[in-house]
Amino acid sequence: MSLLSRLYTGTATIAAAVTLATAPAMAQTAASDLRTALNTTLAEHVYLAAAATEAALGGRAGEFKDAAGALDANSVTLSRAIGSVYGDGTESAFLALWRKHIGFFVDYTNGVAKQDKAMQDKAVKDLIGYADDFAAFLASANPNLPKDVVAGLVRSHVVGLKAVVDAQAKDDWATAYSSLREAAGHMQMIADPLAGAISKQFPEKFAMR
Numbered sequence: 001m002s003l004l005s006r007l008y009t010g011t012a013t014i015a016a017a018v019t020l021a022t023a024p025a026m027a028q029t030a031a032s033d034l035r036t037a038l039n040t041t042l043a044e045h046v047y048l049a050a051a052a053t054e055a056a057l058g059g060r061a062g063e064f065k066d067a068a069g070a071l072d073a074n075s076v077t078l079s080r081a082i083g084s085v086y087g088d089g090t091e092s093a094f095l096a097l098w099r100k101h102i103g104f105f106v107d108y109t110n111g112v113a114k115q116d117k118a119m120q121d122k123a124v125k126d127l128i129g130y131a132d133d134f135a136a137f138l139a140s141a142n143p144n145l146p147k148d149v150v151a152g153l154v155r156s157h158v159v160g161l162k163a164v165v166d167a168q169a170k171d172d173w174a175t176a177y178s179s180l181r182e183a184a185g186h187m188q189m190i191a192d193p194l195a196g197a198i199s200k201q202f203p204e205k206f207a208m209r
Contacts, residue, residue: 031206035195041078042187046161048074049102050180053109053165075099085198085205086141097137101130105161112169127158144197153190160186 052067075098083091104126111119135151160183167176199206 031195031199034198034206035192037081038078038191038195039188041074041081042191043184044074045071045078046157046180046184046187049105049161050164050168050176050183053105053161054168054176056106056109057113057165057168071102072099075102085202090141093137097134101127101134101158104130105165108162109165112165124158124162127162128155131155131158138194142197142201144200145193149193150190153193156186157183157190 048067048071052064052071055061055064055067075095079091079095079098082094104123107126108120108123111117111123131151131154132147134154135145135147135149138145138150139147160179163179164176164183167173167179
């Protein structure tokens with residue numbers, strides 16, 4: 001098991017338990033609880049994604065499968081949180097769209113592993129395009145989320161995780177871990193505005209208490 005996986009195992013178990021307990025009741029929580037749950041889930045997404053890419057680059061197929069499974073479970077948890085506010089239809093659409101960007105990161109990681117520049121470039125192009133699609137989706141659900149702002153935040157997420165993968169591929173672990181911390185911390189810039197926009201959209205559900 002890699003160092004990243006060993007470091008992550010303990011914190012992931014706690015974080016997942018907190019998120020899973022919170023997300024189904026999201027519509028009944030106060031604004032602060034919503035913000036905490038989204039921050040937890042989105043930061044976990046970054047750490048699990050990095051665990052999966054590290055395993056893939058290292059050729060550890062079994063570990064990659066387990067990390068990818070945990071990453072998808074995190075995606076389901078996040079989609080349920082969104083669905084608890086907007087309904088089952090939005091939950092399903094969100095999950096499909098969220099999984100799409102993970103697939104693009106898999107493509108990028110495979111391109112790096114194969115040293116296939118064309119494959120890498122296509123994956124990056126797909127990820128940048130995804131930022132606009134994801135931003136449009138959120139803006140259509142919540143008028144308090146400006147499309148351009150959301151797209152910029154998602155692009156920063158893409159750039160941050162790309163830096164992690166690139167450093168992992170070079171065995172530059174100092175850069176990989178510092179980039180990972182930065183990428184995980186950046187998710188607060190997505191989670192906080194999303195929680196605030198939802199609270200503003202549904203003040204009767206998310207009044208501070």
